[in-house]
Amino acid sequence: MTTPTDRTKPRIGWLGTGRMGSAMVQRLLAAGYEVAVHNRTRAKAESLREYGATVAGSVAELAHRDVVFTMVAADAALTEVTVAEGGLLRQTAAPGILVDCSTVSQKVALQIRAEAAKAGAPMLAAPVSGNPSAVRAGTAAFVVSGPPQAYEIVNPLLTAIAGAAAYVGEGEEARLVKIAHNLFLGAVIQSLAEITVLAEKGGVRRSDFLAFINASVLGSVFTRYKTPALTRLDFTPTFTPQLLRKDFELGLSAARESGVSMPVAALVHQLVQASVQAQGQDGPVDFAVLLAEVARASGLLLEAEEQDAGEAGG
Numbered sequence: 596m597t598t599p600t601d602r603t604k605p606r607i608g609w610l611g612t613g614r615m616g617s618a619m620v621q622r623l624l625a626a627g628y629e630v631a632v633h634n635r636t637r638a639k640a641e642s643l644r645e646y647g648a649t650v651a652g653s654v655a656e657l658a659h660r661d662v663v664f665t666m667v668a669a670d671a672a673l674t675e676v677t678v679a680e681g682g683l684l685r686q687t688a689a690p691g692i693l694v695d696c697s698t699v700s701q702k703v704a705l706q707i708r709a710e711a712a713k714a715g716a717p718m719l720a721a722p723v724s725g726n727p728s729a730v731r732a733g734t735a736a737f738v739v740s741g742p743p744q745a746y747e748i749v750n751p752l753l754t755a756i757a758g759a760a761a762y763v764g765e766g767e768e769a770r771l772v773k774i775a776h777n778l779f780l781g782a783v784i785q786s787l788a789e790i791t792v793l794a795e796k797g798g799v800r801r802s803d804f805l806a807f808i809n810a811s812v813l814g815s816v817f818t819r820y821k822t823p824a825l826t827r828l829d830f831t832p833t834f835t836p837q838l839l840r841k842d843f844e845l846g847l848s849a850a851r852e853s854g855v856s857m858p859v860a861a862l863v864h865q866l867v868q869a870s871v872q873a874q875g876q877d878g879p880v881d882f883a884v885l886l887a888e889v890a891r892a893s894g895l896l897l898e899a900e901e902q903d904a905g906e907a908g909g
Contacts, residue, residue: 604628607752608657608690609648609664610676610683611697612639614833615723616666618730619696619756621646626755631657635672658686662749664721666696669841670703678710689714692745694752696721696737698774700845704767708741717745722773723757726833734758734816738776740769771849777842778860780817781882785863787818788886791825792893802826802900821883826900828887830880836870839882843867 604627609620612634623630624647633651634640640650654676657663663683667673673695677683683690684707693716695707704720711718718741725735737753737760739746746762753760763769787808794804805822808814824830843864850857870888874880890897 605661605691605748605752607631607662607664608651608660609633609666610654610657611664611666611668611672612643613666613668614727615696615730616664617643618727619664619666619723620648622730622733622756623752624648628752628755631660633657635676654681654683655686658683658688658690661691662694662752663690663692664694664696668697668838670699673697673699673707674703677707684710684714684716689716692716692749693718694721694749695719696723698722698770698777698842698845701767701770701849704770708767717742719745719749720767720769721749721753721760722769724773724776725757728833729820730756737761738763738769738772740764740766774842774846774849777839778846778857778863781839781843781863781867782859783817784821784882785866785885785889787821787825788883788889791886792889792895795890795897796893796895800900824881824883825886828897828899830884830887832879832881834882835879836867836874836882836884837879840864840867840871 607623607628607630609616609630609632612620612632617639620630620632620643631649631651632640632643633654633656644650651657665673665676667676675682678685683693693711695718708718719739720741721737721739723735723737729735735757737757739753739760739762742765750760763772791801791804795801805818805825809819809822843860847857847860847864850860866885866888870885873888887897
């Protein structure tokens with residue numbers, strides 16, 4: 596059952612109800628906000644009716660909302676829903692505040708920020724760290740940049756969705772922070788896969804090795820969270836190699852522009868690319884599948900283990 600909507604709260608519009616967007620909308624609905632949602636694949640939006648959302652038939656129906664969030668996968672999708680013909684910022688009215696949670700290129704972000712300013716809609720960049728499970732648990736985190744006055748208004752919405760929100764600047768700084776975050780994420784999972792395979796080839800069970808890592812100074816929320824997937828070989832997608840590859844490409848592009856040397860990130864990018872190519876027609880998988888790629892290259896046949904080493908900390 597949803598919480599009754601408080602009519603004194605801002606009316607929310609939401610564009611993009613994939614795995615992450617859907618989980619985030621459910622958090623807002625549970626907190627009593629009125630939310631209208633739209634998705635290019637309407638069925639993904641319809642599933643939110645049972646939680647109390649209104650399904651908008653077009654992007655234009657959200658233009659009068661107090662705050663509109665966008666949560667899409669890439670540059671083209673964000674451009675389509677905001678500045679293309681029929682987009683949110685091409686309507687006669689504009690939302691009070693636009694909050695973009697997507698991880699997109701600096702070029703596209705700046706273009707949309709400029710168009711939002713022309714339309715009179717202050718824009719916040721608010722990418723989120725975490726996956727749908729973390730959102731549902733309230734342990735995800737936002738990094739936010741844009742006009743500080745807009746941030747003060749939107750902050751209660753962000754904290755209703757996630758456990759934390761960090762404000763890092765008045766422009767596009769949040770996108771760079773999120774991209775840097777995901778570069779580190781990729782390097783960590785690749786390194787964790789390599790040392791886990793090394794230990795298993797030496798006769799140590801994955802679950803035992805990961806239990807040690809999780810209890811050591813190297814253990815983290817991330818290693819504990821990923822341990823069940825690595826032990827069970829359950830690669831149900833939370834974040835795909837394709838999305839990770841996109842973020843590495845954005846990060847390495849930013850590094851070139853800034854003159855920053857990133858040899859580790861460049862190598863991991865190639866390994867992620869190889870993982871994408873190896874998937875073939877098997878459908879989407881989680882980026883933890885990098886474990887299987889390291890094992891294959893090392894001549895190790897992996898078998899699923901049922902013991903969930905360190906799961907309690909995830």
